[in-house]
Amino acid sequence: MQYDIDFLIIGSGIAGLSFALKVADAGRVAIVTKKEAVETSTNYAQGGIASVLGRYDSFDLHVQDTLAAGDGLCRQNVVEMVIRDGPSRIRELMDWGVAFTRRSADNDELDLVLEGGHSQKRIAHAGDFTGRVIEQALLDQARRNPHIGFFENHIAVDLITYSMRMKRGTVTAAHEDVCCGAYVLDTGNGEVHTFRAKITVLATGGTGKVYLYTSNPDIATGDGIAMAYRAGALVGNLEFVQFHPTCLYHPEAKNFLISEAVRGAGGILIDARGRRFMEDYDSKKDLACRDVVARAIDNELKKSGDDSVFLDITHKDSDIVQARFPNIYEKCLSLGIDITKEPIPVVPAAHYMCGGVLVDIDGRSDVERLYAIGETACTGLHGANRLASNSLLEAVVYAHRAATHAKAHLEKKTLDFCPEVPPWDPMGTTDSDEAIVVSHNWDEIRRLMWNYVGIVRSNKRLLRAKNRIEMIEEEIHQYYWNFKVTPDLIELRNIAVVAHLIIQSASLRKESRGLHYNLQYPNKDDRHWLKDTILRRPFVG
Ligand code: FAD
Ligand code: SIN
Numbered sequence: 392m393q394y395d396i397d398f399l400i401i402g403s404g405i406a407g408l409s410f411a412l413k414v415a416d417a418g419r420v421a422i423v424t425k426k427e428a429v430e431t432s433t434n435y436a437q438g439g440i441a442s443v444l445g446r447y448d449s450f451d452l453h454v455q456d457t458l459a460a461g462d463g464l465c466r467q468n469v470v471e472m473v474i475r476d477g478p479s480r481i482r483e484l485m486d487w488g489v490a491f492t493r494r495s496a497d498n499d500e501l502d503l504v505l506e507g508g509h510s511q512k513r514i515a516h517a518g519d520f521t522g523r524v525i526e527q528a529l530l531d532q533a534r535r536n537p538h539i540g541f542f543e544n545h546i547a548v549d550l551i552t553y554s555m556r557m558k559r560g561t562v563t564a565a566h567e568d569v570c571c572g573a574y575v576l577d578t579g580n581g582e583v584h585t586f587r588a589k590i591t592v593l594a595t596g597g598t599g600k601v602y603l604y605t606s607n608p609d610i611a612t613g614d615g616i617a618m619a620y621r622a623g624a625l626v627g628n629l630e631f632v633q634f635h636p637t638c639l640y641h642p643e644a645k646n647f648l649i650s651e652a653v654r655g656a657g658g659i660l661i662d663a664r665g666r667r668f669m670e671d672y673d674s675k676k677d678l679a680c681r682d683v684v685a686r687a688i689d690n691e692l693k694k695s696g697d698d699s700v701f702l703d704i705t706h707k708d709s710d711i712v713q714a715r716f717p718n719i720y721e722k723c724l725s726l727g728i729d730i731t732k733e734p735i736p737v738v739p740a741a742h743y744m745c746g747g748v749l750v751d752i753d754g755r756s757d758v759e760r761l762y763a764i765g766e767t768a769c770t771g772l773h774g775a776n777r778l779a780s781n782s783l784l785e786a787v788v789y790a791h792r793a794a795t796h797a798k799a800h801l802e803k804k805t806l807d808f809c810p811e812v813p814p815w816d817p818m819g820t821t822d823s824d825e826a827i828v829v830s831h832n833w834d835e836i837r838r839l840m841w842n843y844v845g846i847v848r849s850n851k852r853l854l855r856a857k858n859r860i861e862m863i864e865e866e867i868h869q870y871y872w873n874f875k876v877t878p879d880l881i882e883l884r885n886i887a888v889v890a891h892l893i894i895q896s897a898s899l900r901k902e903s904r905g906l907h908y909n910l911q912y913p914n915k916d917d918r919h920w921l922k923d924t925i926l927r928r929p930f931v932g
């Protein structure tokens with residue numbers, strides 16, 4: 392089946408939904424999303440969204456904090472633009488129905504809180520389930536809009552580009568690198584549909600599932616980065632994987648985060664013997680930036696051989712803790728941990744991808760008509776390390792920029808430029824009955840990334856990882872073309888590509904900066920490495 396539309400948006404998190412709401416008055420919008428629409432990282436965000444909203448705060452302070460976290464690699468113009476646009480975007484979220492927590496029932500002012508790396512209280516939040524409140528409000532708006540169509544349980548397989556058609560000998564080289572939609576698998580009936588679009592937007596979120604331990608939901612398999620790379624787009628800074636210091640350590644808890652806001656509210660990290668250790672690592676102690684705290688915990692665990700460290704908030708008033716962190720309180724209690732009476736066992740886990748599809752200030756990739764927004768993009772805001780709660784902010788600001796740009800240029804674009812997109816070619820494939828190969832490779836990639844390309848890296852570990860991933864990729868390649876595509880196989884192919892790109896980027900950067908730490912190069916090298924790590928797929932003729 393072929394669908395012809397104006398805007399194809401892949402992903403239904405904060406980035407994709409905000410973009411959709413902004414362009415719906417200009418054309419037909421299709422949101423393709425691989426599970427239920429609500430299943431996004433956005434939905435699990437806890438801490439909140441950073442913006443200059445407080446009386447004593449200033450744009451300059453937020454800019455300084457963002458630049459300090461980014462460790463030399465932020466693009467200053469992007470940082471300035473995002474931070475200055477923040478308050479307008481927060482007001483817009485509120486107009487769309489997002490109910491942020493107020494200071495009190497009879498006070499209209501937002502309750503702004505502190506997180507690591509911020510010099511001011513500037514995190515707007517909705518309890519400790521900010522993401523759920525945002526996702527729900529945006530989904531409600533989008534579902535009510537007659538110009539927006541939802542395709543749930545549809546997973547994008549690959550982008551359709553001119554160069555792809557050129558390989559089949561139908562267009563000339565002059566048209567290379569223009570995106571005209573995507574092939575999308577309906578996971579309900581196994582059919583691959585063609586979505587032809589004037590504008591295609593990747594809003595596919597993060598890459599946490601590339602690692603064995605992650606705070607991310609299952610959808611975070613880096614599909615947007617992998618698809619864009621295969622389509623010939625530039626990708627950048629993929630070595631900068633943020634590990635959140637405090638994910639709940641419990642055999643029955645899958646991917647549950649203990650928000651940084653708990654440390655913002657006075658929570659203290661201690662080891663199994665009750666010793667505070669962050670003062671050994673940074674003058675900001677428990678409120679140091681995430682890279683510092685995650686490395687400190689990693690070091691403590693390696694020294695002690697313990698399974699976890701602990702986050703202690705028991706010294707705070709029990710009623711206040713329960714009121715401020717109802718989600719965390721309930722979740723921990725359901726696992727037998729009363730956070731008002733005992734410390735919470737925590738470990739670091741892969742949380743956020745600072746790199747991604749390289750885009751300009753309007754969210755455009757270097758493939759024409761292809762935008763990337765939200766976590767899948769590399770805008771230059773985060774540099775070598777993201778400041779807490781700057782991600783939701785970046786997503787709404789870039790959705791706004793990209794939508795404004797795309798609308799302004801829509802008129803000039805028609806679908807005539809790609810009149811005959813060939814339907815997906817199943818190439819005589821049969822159903823695979825060897826799902827075990829897929830799950831084995833999934834597991835192997837996630838383990839090798841955790842062991843060799845984690846919080847602390849070394850040349851030897853990176854080389855080992857490179858050799859392994861090349862073999863796995865070869866296997867996946869053969870498997871991919873021999874069997875019918877399934878969601879698991881599509882995601883496996885994507886996590887393999889993203890893992891390979893992370894390894895390549897980490898191997899190229901011969902220094903330690905921000906989130907990237909290599910034992911052989913423990914220092915920053917501004918002379919050679921004050922630059923992005925940029926990769927493009929080699930041309931296959
Ligand atoms: P997502 O919200 O992840 O949405 C991605 C969408 O793309 C999903 O709908 C998914 O199904 C879809 N998709 C992916 N691949 C495909 C495909 N091939 N085909 C079709 N659909 C596809 N940031 C903050 O700023 N503040 C916080 O407090 C905060 N807390 C967090 C807590 C947790 C537990 C996590 C995991 C992250 C947190 N973050 C936080 C980070 C932030 O939530 C994410 O970076 C942000 O929500 C990403 O939004 P997005 O729209 O780019 O992607
Ligand atoms: C958290 O609540 O700790 C997550 C905040 C973020 O990822 O920005």
